[in-house]
Amino acid sequence: MIQGIPITHILVVSVIMFxxxxxxxxxxxxxxxxxxxxxxxxxxVVMNFLVFNRYLFPHHLQGHFFGLFVIGVAxxxxxxxxxxxxxxxxxxxxxxxDKLNEMxx
Amino acid sequence: xxxxxxxxxxxxxxxxxxxxxxxxxGKWKPIISGxxxxxxxxxxxxxxxxxxxQYFFVVNHVGHYKQIVAMNFLWLPFNKILNVHMGxxxxxxxxxxxxVVPTISLMSHWYSLGYMKGERGFARYYxxxxxxxxxMLGLVLSTDILQMFIxxxxxxxxxxxxxxxxxxxxxxxxxxxKAFIVTRFADFGFLVGILVLxxxxxxxxxxxxxxxHSPVFRTILGKAFLGYSVLAxxxxxxxxxxxxxxxMFPFHIWLPDAMEGPTPVSALIHAATMVVAGVFTVARxxxxxxxxxxxxxxxxxxxxxxxxxxxxxxxxxxxxxxRVLAYSTLSQIGYMMVGLGVSRYGGEEGLGxxxxxxxxxxxxxxxxxxxxxxxxxIHAVHSNFMQKMGALRKYMPITHITFLxxxxxxxxxxxxxxxxxxDKILEAAFMHNRLLFWVEYITAGLTAFYIFRLYxxxxxxxxxxxxxxxxxxxxxTMTIPLIILAILSSTxxxxxxxxxxxxxxxxxxxxxxxxxxxxxxxxxxxxxxFAWFLYRKENDLxxxxxxxxxxxxxxxxxxxxxxxxxxxxxxxxxxNLVARPIAWFDRHIVDGFMVGVAIVTGKTxxxxxxxxxxxxxxxxxxxxxxxxxxxxxxLYFIGA
Numbered sequence: 071m072i073q074g075i076p077i078t079h080i081l082v083v084s085v086i087m088f089x090x091x092x093x094x095x096x097x098x099x100x101x102x103x104x105x106x107x108x109x110x111x112x113x114x115v116v117m118n119f120l121v122f123n124r125y126l127f128p129h130h131l132q133g134h135f136f137g138l139f140v141i142g143v144a145x146x147x148x149x150x151x152x153x154x155x156x157x158x159x160x161x162x163x164x165x166x167x168d169k170l171n172e173m174x175x
Numbered sequence: 176x177x178x179x180x181x182x183x184x185x186x187x188x189x190x191x192x193x194x195x196x197x198x199x200x201g202k203w204k205p206i207i208s209g210x211x212x213x214x215x216x217x218x219x220x221x222x223x224x225x226x227x228x229q230y231f232f233v234v235n236h237v238g239h240y241k242q243i244v245a246m247n248f249l250w251l252p253f254n255k256i257l258n259v260h261m262g263x264x265x266x267x268x269x270x271x272x273x274x275v276v277p278t279i280s281l282m283s284h285w286y287s288l289g290y291m292k293g294e295r296g297f298a299r300y301y302x303x304x305x306x307x308x309x310x311m312l313g314l315v316l317s318t319d320i321l322q323m324f325i326x327x328x329x330x331x332x333x334x335x336x337x338x339x340x341x342x343x344x345x346x347x348x349x350x351x352x353k354a355f356i357v358t359r360f361a362d363f364g365f366l367v368g369i370l371v372l373x374x375x376x377x378x379x380x381x382x383x384x385x386x387x388h389s390p391v392f393r394t395i396l397g398k399a400f401l402g403y404s405v406l407a408x409x410x411x412x413x414x415x416x417x418x419x420x421x422x423m424f425p426f427h428i429w430l431p432d433a434m435e436g437p438t439p440v441s442a443l444i445h446a447a448t449m450v451v452a453g454v455f456t457v458a459r460x461x462x463x464x465x466x467x468x469x470x471x472x473x474x475x476x477x478x479x480x481x482x483x484x485x486x487x488x489x490x491x492x493x494x495x496x497x498r499v500l501a502y503s504t505l506s507q508i509g510y511m512m513v514g515l516g517v518s519r520y521g522g523e524e525g526l527g528x529x530x531x532x533x534x535x536x537x538x539x540x541x542x543x544x545x546x547x548x549x550x551x552x553i554h555a556v557h558s559n560f561m562q563k564m565g566a567l568r569k570y571m572p573i574t575h576i577t578f579l580x581x582x583x584x585x586x587x588x589x590x591x592x593x594x595x596x597x598d599k600i601l602e603a604a605f606m607h608n609r610l611l612f613w614v615e616y617i618t619a620g621l622t623a624f625y626i627f628r629l630y631x632x633x634x635x636x637x638x639x640x641x642x643x644x645x646x647x648x649x650x651x652t653m654t655i656p657l658i659i660l661a662i663l664s665s666t667x668x669x670x671x672x673x674x675x676x677x678x679x680x681x682x683x684x685x686x687x688x689x690x691x692x693x694x695x696x697x698x699x700x701x702x703x704x705f706a707w708f709l710y711r712k713e714n715d716l717x718x719x720x721x722x723x724x725x726x727x728x729x730x731x732x733x734x735x736x737x738x739x740x741x742x743x744x745x746x747x748x749x750x751n752l753v754a755r756p757i758a759w760f761d762r763h764i765v766d767g768f769m770v771g772v773a774i775v776t777g778k779t780x781x782x783x784x785x786x787x788x789x790x791x792x793x794x795x796x797x798x799x800x801x802x803x804x805x806x807x808x809x810l811y812f813i814g815a
Contacts, residue, residue, distance in 0.1 A: 092799055095792070095795055096792050096795055096796045096799070097792070104792075167790070167791050167792055168790060168792070170789075170791070171788060171789030171790055172789065
């Protein structure tokens with residue numbers, strides 16, 4: 071219990087964050103925005119880990135560790151993704167994913 | 176028992192020469208290939224002569240011969256009883272062929288050094304000649320009927336390669352194809368015959384299937400198919416193969432066209448050796464023919480008799496000297512077949528067989544000589560047609576004399592070789608079949624006429640040659656083989672074949688029927704005299720006779736339209752009624768099915784390729800939507 075806030079409230083926030091990220095991933099026309107959406111989804115997941123750990127198994131720490139791992143991986147992934155986006159920009163002079171369809175049939 | 180294991184080199188040396196000259200010959204000076212080929216053949220000539228000498232005089236008592244298997248190894252085991260062997264079988268006829276084949280082959284090799292000089296593909300030519308020599312020797316030395324078939328095909332291939340030697344010339348290519356297809360077609364009969372025979376006898380081995388008292392024949396006797404005994408079917412089919420190779424009617428059409436090849440090839444393959452392979456095959460299994468199926472043997476005799484008369488008639492009207500000789504070859508092989516056809520087994524009754532082999536032997540010598548002489552003439556005149564020749568005796572004395580010797584030999588004028596053998600065939604026919612005797616007797620007269628028509632037209636007729644050329648005697652590489660063959664043609668007749676080559680391997684005495692001898696010499700001289708009367712000096716009598724004969728002459732000149740009949744049957748009937756529907760089926764049904772599969776696949780792919788748009792977000796949407804749908808479905812059915 072964190073000052074009387076029930077677990078469902080926090081999970082609702084997490085679901086909203088996750089689906090905002092999914093939505094952004096599908097509809098945004100900008101690779102940077104898509105990257106941000108991915109981060110949003112990751113953070114929603116991290117929040118789930120922490121909440122379940124805290125509410126269900128308060129004496130264990132695995133959920134916290136997973137959360138830390140995800141944050142570390144997300145940082146690495148962000149660096150990689152931005153590098154890719156920069157290269158895409160250099161090559162095509164834009165970062166619109168709809169026009170990046172060279173690999174289709 | 177002498178050791179005959181060295182006979183394997185008789186086969187291996189020409190094969191080796193074929194490989195060496197075939198692979199590296201193109202890089203050397205042409206003459207080196209020629210010399211390797213010629214000396215290689217000279218080497219196997221010595222070996223073969225030695226083997227034949229040992230066989231006839233050392234190992235066996237003269238007059239009592241046995242079959243000797245010089246070597247034999249298992250080549251293809253089917254099961255415990257049915258095995259194919261490869262090996263070398265020596266008996267009188269194969270030992271005789273050991274003399275014929277290398278002799279004629281050496282003469283052709285030697286002669287070609289001059290005749291083919293400067294031709295493109297000189298090394299290739301010698302490689303093929305060696306291949307042919309190898310195949311022919313393998314054929315005559317076979318221990319096993321399937322081995323014989325294999326070499327049968329090999330001589331067919333070498334003949335094809337050599338007829339098509341001038342492959343830039345479309346007519347040569349067509350002739351090569353024709354020869355190969357016709358003989359291949361007949362060989363199919365041979366193969367089926369072999370299979371039928373072997374199916375019942377369970378043996379490929381000549382030692383067993385040429386012995387009529389062998390137990391292997393127990394099962395086949397008494398079996399019948401369509402009213403004839405199975406053995407008669409098998410042996411008739413084997414004769415079909417023999418007829419194809421020996422160009423018997425109606426398979427004779429390939430031989431005249433085969434003259435497109437170089438002349439020494441015609442001399443070696445299409446006169447002396449390969450075309451008698453059919454005669455040799457019949458002779459090889461002769462004891463079976465004569466013991467079990469005398470009717471088939473009689474048919475062989477009639478086919479031979481008909482072919483000899485028919486070909487002699489055509490030979491009288493042709494103007495291409497090589498074609499005259501080709502038809503003459505057909506006619507003479509017909510003689511050999513008649514000899515076999517009228518023969519019986521045992522003692523003097525086997526005279527026909529002996530005479531046929533004797534004629535094979537002498538014919539090889541004088542027909543090779545005729546062809547090589549014709550080659551020498553063509554070399555000088557640069558034409559095959561006798562209208563372009565005439566009076567060549569003044570320019571080519573050696574060719575003239577040797578050609579005359581060969582012409583006398585083929586006409587059956589004593590003491591030249593052809594007289595002895597032809598006379599024996601006539602004698603055998605006279606004893607056993609009067610009809611065939613009269614056919615052959617008339618053919619003997621026609622033979623003398625057509626060959627002397629050729630001789631007089633080429634060497635006399637006019638005062639000067641009809642071509643715009645300066646005829647000259649050929650170089651010594653060409654004339655020396657001619658002289659050697661002329662000597663052989665005038666002497667080999669004195670060999671007493673009845674001591675050496677008989678169907679039951681035992682010598683028998685012969686009595687000369689002087690009445691018959693004088694009759695056959697008389698008809699030969701009659702033909703000769705008639706040719707002398709018509710063609711010695713230029714005159715218009717031959718043309719008058721031609722006009723008087725009218726249509727009859729035209730038919731003969733056009734070879735009785737046999738080629739046209741073949742063309743009609745193949746082009747009009749086979750192509751239209753069989754080949755076209757099959758081609759249509761192939762093109763529309765078989766190909767159509769495959770093409771249909773390809774078209775359906777292509778069309779489907781065209782329709783669904785839009786799924787792979789390359790839009791990342793579209794993929795993500797489909798993925799997430801699918802996951803959601805699956806998740807909701809699962810929840811709905813399982814119940815959360």
